[in-house]
Amino acid sequence: MENNNGSDKRMNDSVYSQKFRAGKRRTYFFDVRSTRGNDYFITLTESTKRTDGNGYDKHKLFLYKEDFNEFLALLNQTINHVKTELMPDYDYDEFAKRRAEAQKAWEEQRANGGGETSTSAEHQEDDHSDVDKW
Numbered sequence: 811m812e813n814n815n816g817s818d819k820r821m822n823d824s825v826y827s828q829k830f831r832a833g834k835r836r837t838y839f840f841d842v843r844s845t846r847g848n849d850y851f852i853t854l855t856e857s858t859k860r861t862d863g864n865g866y867d868k869h870k871l872f873l874y875k876e877d878f879n880e881f882l883a884l885l886n887q888t889i890n891h892v893k894t895e896l897m898p899d900y901d902y903d904e905f906a907k908r909r910a911e912a913q914k915a916w917e918e919q920r921a922n923g924g925g926e927t928s929t930s931a932e933h934q935e936d937d938h939s940d941v942d943k944w
Contacts, residue, residue: 825850835859850875 826842839855852873857866873881893902 852878 823844824841825844828840830838830840832838835858837857839853839857841853841855842850843853844850854871854873856869858868859866893900
């Protein structure tokens with residue numbers, strides 16, 4: 811038997827990842843992870859910056875393949891209930907518009923040689939590798 815000293819695929823390796831930054835203090839991570847048996851599951855992580863500035867609070871939800879369809883159906887049903895029954899007049903695109911405007915301003919600032927002063931620290935705080943470090 812050969813020892814690869816950690817070079818073997820370890821349990822719960824991330825094979826796909828997406829990040830959604832929801833404001834200045836909250837980030838969501840959507841990760842597909844693999845098991846030793848070549849099976850897959852999803853982790854949904856909410857990471858919120860602590861008010862005292864000392865790190866992040868993280869909450870994880872594990873979603874397994876046998877629950878994908880029902881989870882997605884109930885999530886869509888719940889969101890649609892809020893959108894159509896509870897808050898039908900709310901502009902749900904409002905924050906997407908703001909996010910697009912902020913992203914455009916940030917890109918313009920970077921293109922003009924600015925933005926490096928605070929963005930490098932922000933990007934370090936949002937680094938995906940930090941999520942799994944409890």
